[in-house]
Amino acid sequence: MARRALAVLSLLAAAAPAAAQVALPDPSLLAGMTDWVDSVVVADSVHAVPEQWRGLRVGPADAPPPADLADLPDSLRARGREPRLRAPVLAVLAAMARAAARDGVAIRVRSGYRDPDTQRRLFETRLAQGRTFDDIAWGVAPPGYSEHMLGTTMDFDLGGQGAEGPVYAWLARNAWKFGLVESYPEATAGVFPWEPWHWRYHGPIPPVELTEAGLPRAVLAALGLVPGSAARDEAARPAGGAEAARLEPDDEAGGAANN
Numbered sequence: 001m002a003r004r005a006l007a008v009l010s011l012l013a014a015a016a017p018a019a020a021q022v023a024l025p026d027p028s029l030l031a032g033m034t035d036w037v038d039s040v041v042v043a044d045s046v047h048a049v050p051e052q053w054r055g056l057r058v059g060p061a062d063a064p065p066p067a068d069l070a071d072l073p074d075s076l077r078a079r080g081r082e083p084r085l086r087a088p089v090l091a092v093l094a095a096m097a098r099a100a101a102r103d104g105v106a107i108r109v110r111s112g113y114r115d116p117d118t119q120r121r122l123f124e125t126r127l128a129q130g131r132t133f134d135d136i137a138w139g140v141a142p143p144g145y146s147e148h149m150l151g152t153t154m155d156f157d158l159g160g161q162g163a164e165g166p167v168y169a170w171l172a173r174n175a176w177k178f179g180l181v182e183s184y185p186e187a188t189a190g191v192f193p194w195e196p197w198h199w200r201y202h203g204p205i206p207p208v209e210l211t212e213a214g215l216p217r218a219v220l221a222a223l224g225l226v227p228g229s230a231a232r233d234e235a236a237r238p239a240g241g242a243e244a245a246r247l248e249p250d251d252e253a254g255g256a257a258n259n
């Protein structure tokens with residue numbers, strides 16, 4: 001079987017023209033294609049995904065929820081919230097919360113898994129209010145682009161103090177030891193609003209991989225940023241849509257920060 005496959009491959013190779021004989025089309029042929037590739041359907045229309053989100057889709061906009069989602073115990077939930085996370089990540093969270101408690105810091109989660117349909121509704125509500133798709137996308141991930149659909153990502157309750165409070169200070173010093181990384185940190189604030197509450201489980205992170213800002217280099221590379229640089233494209237930020245000084249995530253039903 002393997003020998004026959006090899007024979008077929010060598011026949012194909014013999015029939016294929018040499019690369020130099022192929023006239024390569026001008027790259028302008030691809031103009032506009034990135035808009036088409038990164039697009040979502042919201043309110044019965046196809047919308048091009050804005051620059052800052054392109055290449056960052058985390059899954060299909062109709063992806064089913066992970067099979068191992070688990071409810072967080074009362075001790076790990078923010079008041080009035082009912083977050084769910086994938087069970088292995090919940091175990092990590094519980095261990096991290098115990099470590100934080102030994103330091104006198106209470107770790108509580110406001111938001112965990114969120115399905116892509118919720119992201120779509122967030123857009124539809126805002127479009128109906130007259131806002132543009134690009135403006136909304138500054139603070140709300142398009143359907144299929146929110147890390148919350150992974151079930152590995154959580155918004156912490158920062159006690160109303162945002163990055164100025166003890167919860168964030170503890171997370172910034174220690175969360176990487178538990179494989180958690182701040183997804184939209186101050187270092188990328190020109191590309192996405194800074195969300196000090198939003199952390200994603202990435203798996204074990206060797207200290208050597210951490211930048212001065214406490215971020216794994218691979219994460220910055222995935223965002224198109226190099227350690228220590230400013231945001232990759234200040235112009236990508238639409239005017240008027242940002243609330244850069246937010247301290248906490250807004251409510252999922254009506255707020256602005258829902259990446």
Ligand SMILES: [Zn+2]
Pocket residue numbers: 111148154155197198199249258259
């Ligand atoms: Zn979040």
